[in-house]
Amino acid sequence: MRTVRGLLSLGVALVATCALTAAPAAAVPSRTSQAAVDVTGTYYPVAPTRLMDTREGLGAPEAKVGPSGTVDLQVAGRGGVPASGVGAVVVNVTITGPTADSFVTLYPAGQPLPNASSVNFAAGWLGSNNVTVKLGTSGKVRVFNRNGHTDVVVDVVGFYAADNTLASRGMGSRYHPYRANRIFDSRTDPNTGGLKRSAGSYLNLTRLLGGDNPHARALVLNITVVDPESDGFVTAWSGDGPVPTASTVNFRAGTVTPNLAYVQTRPCDGSLCSPEGAPAFTIYTSARAHIIVDGFGMMDDGTLLFGRRFQALNPTRIVDTRTGLGTAGALGAGDTRKVAPPPAMGTNEEIVLVTNVTAVAPTGNTVVTVWPADWPDFGTPEASNLNPAIGQTVSGAVLNELGPYGKFHVRNHAGSVHLVMDVTGRFYWP
Template sequence: MRRIRTLLGVTAAGACVLAGLPSVALAAPTAPFKVLTVDVGDQTGGYPVYQSGVYDTGNSNLSLTPDSLDRVSVYAYQQSSYVNLRTEPPTGQKWVEGQTYRAGELADGTSAGLSLASDGRGCGNTSGSITVREVGRNLETGLIEKFAASYDYSCPGGTNSGMISGELRWDSSVDYVVAHGSPNPVSFGFQELATRSAAKTVTFTSVGSKPITFGAASIGGPTPDSFSVTSSNCSGRTLAPGETCTVSVVTHPVKEGVHTGSLLLADDSSTGTRRVQLSVEAFRGVTGMYYPISPARLMDTRTGLGAPKARIGAGKKVDLQVAGRGGVPSSGVSSVVLNVTVTGPTAASFLTLYPAGQSRPTGSSINFPKYWLGSNNVTVKLGSGGKVSVYNHAGSTDVVVDVVGFYAGNNSISSRGWGSQYQWFKPSRLWDSRTDGGALPGGYYTDGPVDFGADFSPRVQALVLNITAVSPKKAGFLTAWDGVGDVPKSSTVNYGAGKVVPNLAVVKVRQEWNSSKGYSLPWFAVYTSQTSNIVIDLVGVMDDGTAPDGLRFTPLAPTRIVDSRISQGIAGAVGPGAVRKVTAPANLVTDATEALAMNVTAVSPTNNTVITVWPADYGMSKPSASNLNPAAGQTVSNAVLGVIGPLDAFNVHNLSGTTHLVADVVGTFWLYPGTASAATLTRAAATERPEVVDSAQRVTRRG
């Protein structure tokens, strides 16, 4: 407990706090020493001393008062402030050199007494220890006149926890090894939950009479998982008195509220460790949340929208302004979800979309043959000025870019409200016109709800769908949207006559009340410009940010993890009916990672085939849904949100013939601790995912 105390008959006057860290000599002090050192360590609450200090005859008025019971009281005065250390041996005993005593607030038959106070601030119910290094008594009076001791001291309970340590020397020639860390405490203030702060640097200064040698830096205290050491130039070094070194620390809290920890730096002092208080107050923010928007066109090289009115040539790029256009905020965005369409390429090629201002990665975003018409869902990190670079490898081609949503890069866009978190599903078929109503006529759209049950349905903000056009009569396009108003002037799937063309789409929904069920359902629509069969598979949901076990997104520059042509990730081509297991590289995932945002490419399959991706090591059977439907000899790609199992792996199945596969990762989805149902950040089991109750109530409407 905290209390104001009167020590040894001296009433503490004034309530001012020590003005700052007392000045320390840059050279080693010389024996005999008169010094009191106080290292506040990781003691919190400012009791009984606010700041570390070295009090000697050069910066303080020092006095020592002994008595016949071997009690010692040392005062260090600086102007109107003071620090007082009082200690006494166990009742009925005298101090013995070389002995370490357990200590409490008051001495008793087995414990020494130890008390520390400053400016009227003290502690009760204290604990600690004191090790006596030297005792010298006056031959006539028997009173102590030389004394050397090391101590540690704490005020347990309440907000006061941790350890204070120090050294006392009075007319003693016994050397002492001490270092102090500054600043102490280190407060990170308010920090968004599950985000990483900027680093704060602690400087350790050797303030003893002889050099100090440091060991490893680490984190301890009540909530060590909220902090990390990012660098240290102290470890393994020996500092002479006056020399310094630094340790840098960050915070990344995983729970709301106030969290405290300790920066620990091992050393060869009497206590063996330097301690610095760490604190942070964590709050829920929006970083990593998804915000669906109505589809909007950002670029069309055929008309000069957003780029010059010209095809993108071989080895050329266009820097597309994204931030501040089409419903995307001008700042605070980490990445955007785009639908990228290629039309009329003069050669087989690929596009790579990547952050403007950065080096072009080796990964690809969309792969296509000569004369191809098609599209791909692309998630891409924004670069310099909120721009995205669009690079074409070979030939020339027109490119159309539509935006359908964005991810928050920081909490600055929280004024827009709570965004969405991703919920993954085992891929499941919602609708297949080949078995339910036949081909959808050109100029019409299919509209309908998806029922996830009373608890989850009202929380759905967008659906993550794999939408496939199957054998359309003529070349055209599909557009998926929430069904509100006219069909948007954007496309989701672009197809050629007679082709099978899939594309991943994040589709904003509308919520409509269902009186028979007693809750609202999410609806979406898909329009076709030409008569075509349509297959719709569900792979995930963007919720309202409150459902348990939602995932948030961190973007990456495209990073290749699979290229079976060079046996990267998969050794050689994948044969008919074969399943290959791909393990995500350790540098891309953490214990909280549950899914990879990827671009998966089938390279020159020998037959028409179907590629399916699903999580490994969950005991989950292969889904009936597909991710890619490449024709023989084609090189085609599709976006895949690939869920990884408990061993960081996913499965890939090839239906027919043989094909090479390439996979590029553009970001990771991770379990957000603010809505995680588990006490620890472990992946939710596959059996715990939400499920589709019904999706059969679709209707056909004229567009």
Template sequence: MRAIRVAIAGAAAVAVMLAVAPAVASAAAAAPAAVGGAGAYYSLAPSRILDTRSGPGAPAGAVGPNGVLHLQVSGRGGVPMTGVAAVVLNVTVVSPTVASYLTVWPTGGARPTVSNIDFAAGWTGANSTTVPLGSGGQVDIYNLTGQVQVLADVVGFYASDASATSTLGDGGDMVPVAPSRLGDTREAGDGGGPFDSGEMQYVIVDFGPDLNPYVQAVAVNLTAVNPTGSGFMTAWNSIGDAPGTSTLDYATGKTVSNMTIVPTTLCTPSTKPCAMFPEYVGLPMFAIYNQGATTDAFTDIFAVYTDTAIAAGLRFQPMNPVRIIDTRTSQGGHGALGAGVTAAFTPPTSVRGSNTFALAANVTAVSPTVDTYLTAWATGDQQPVVSNMDPAKGTTVANTADIPLGNNAAFNLYNHGGTINVLVDVQGRFDLPTTAAANTRVAIPAVKASKSPVAIAGSRMFRTHG
């Protein structure tokens, strides 16, 4: 495939690769956007802004059939009152009475024909969603049928302008990396052995010396495999105790995934585990806490968010959610995916521009005939050894994915086993900026073609109790 390597101020050993659609003839000449500004991402300490069980964010009480909840987001959980284009929410459903789904969209607009989280009766689980703010800084949450309790944790936002820079700094650019598995408790070595309740994983990732100091967050997929009971995991920047929120909820014997954007911190000589391993000082780090039951787990990384002042990545353009693929009706050009099938999909031009390198999407797996997993990646790249979601036989589940676009502006979707239908709803796109550079601390000397992306330089996982 064609790709562009973003080389940062003399970085020869480590660079970051962005998948490119062949239509981007002028990508090499595109200039980085101003520091901060529209499309920059701001990580927040995870904060619960909605819990219908007890009242925060809405009157206490389950959301009923065809019920719509209006959730105030701006001004809460660290989200500014102005200058916000879209927010990243982790939405959790608790004890629904029947199978249903939720749709989240900007208040004041028409409800789109998409779903953000699909669930079975009695299921407790979460899915991340990126949604523009609507009237009054609110979003609407719709439940199709039955009764369901709903939680929402805000983890970050994308800026609509540069107003946040004066109080929150520069924000971050999104940089896709070669999808990689950072740790798997089923494997020997770092992080080996089941993840016990009350245990913490410290995850250290090396992106190379020219990028490490500027890393602000990572986009990772957390997966719990065959838990011995019900529980949850929480991911955060590893500073202090785990926040009072959940990133991934799991139930006995169920394999479940959730993608999230986790803020990072730089490992220092005074923090665990770098106090014992000084060779990791200066590397980005985050933590995952497990509470409730013993489970196997793995963590896959798909993107990194860097300080916008090094002008190295992509900016987010939100949109009202829109469905581009439904294999039940062959929307998108393919029917149901069989075992071992890889299908290539080219998104319509209505959801991508000439400088679009990736899509923010919600992927829903519908009634697989066996337990399986799905993997999405840029067409023209080698299939990565990761999964975007791991649906069980007969279930309908969803997970967020940042999907890079490759040859012919397309991406691949692989199904491992059985037959499965897949829905893809686009929530926004990541574009290479074309505005003039301003106030960049580290200039990009060259943007050059290359055949294959560069993976992360390495990673290490440590386990501890408490």
């Protein structure tokens, strides 16, 4: 398995700054008859679509969610998500205008409130987090807010099949992790001399993954916005059609704001074509800012070996350094911890946990990085998962690949910080 992952880690990025005309969507390849397809746990990307916006009364009352308030959001049957056969969805959750320090938790409707959080934020915060959440009663997700009042926006980007009900759609995608590596960094971009991306600009990128290039239906990326000159947002999507009414990263001026993103691709087109036929995607930014893109994996077209399927879980806390769960005590500057999740979640490199990682009140501006433990050829990645500022409690989604003994590393760069990790599902290799 390490050999396969090593091959997937090779690649470079091609960049174009002009708008491109996308080719028609390619037919989904299939090696078996539709009757023989088992789509359980496979992923289906959709065009980013807004499901809920409490500022406008979309999918919820037109009002901020109050203290200990809940909203039951209908997901199944909306935004490209089928009415049945869906086990979980991938959404981007944006918090805007909160009146108090708080957190929001998304969990299956009809289930008890878990000891877990999806987005942690301070009063007045503007930001987003990628959340994978299991569907509950009648295909709904419950949104809970702990303190104060806040507006909540939810955009859907994809869903997972609960069983074989969706086999008529053809084979869904399976996940392939690879070593985190940088795809694009505007600070070192030779095409612009390291200048910031302009407000209202479109960045067209392609990701080259060895011989697997044509097989990526979606890419799993970390998109970081650095030192924006005004409040704004970034949207990443396939590039087909206009910019969706959805966002990927929301940010305040002068901040460093990352977010995990599942980005649907489009077929190779125009100047972005490579000999391997790598698919492309587009990033739009509303404010002048630096943009950094790191790659963590891809969702295939169902034809590749070793792809992992997804199993949704009720949110479960596996690390809280404040209480000694998983590992005890705040992480100091340069501190790296090795953590073993509960054995029931997996004990080897076949497992990738879908987690939400929260940095709690760091004493300095810092970087938090998570990666698999005990691989002799796997040093500390260049890419980061969280970039919290001093005193900031902030969350970020992490696809947490385990090492050969079922463990992972977590590292804090500067100051000291407490960490909390919640699991919402896992990828497994059947």
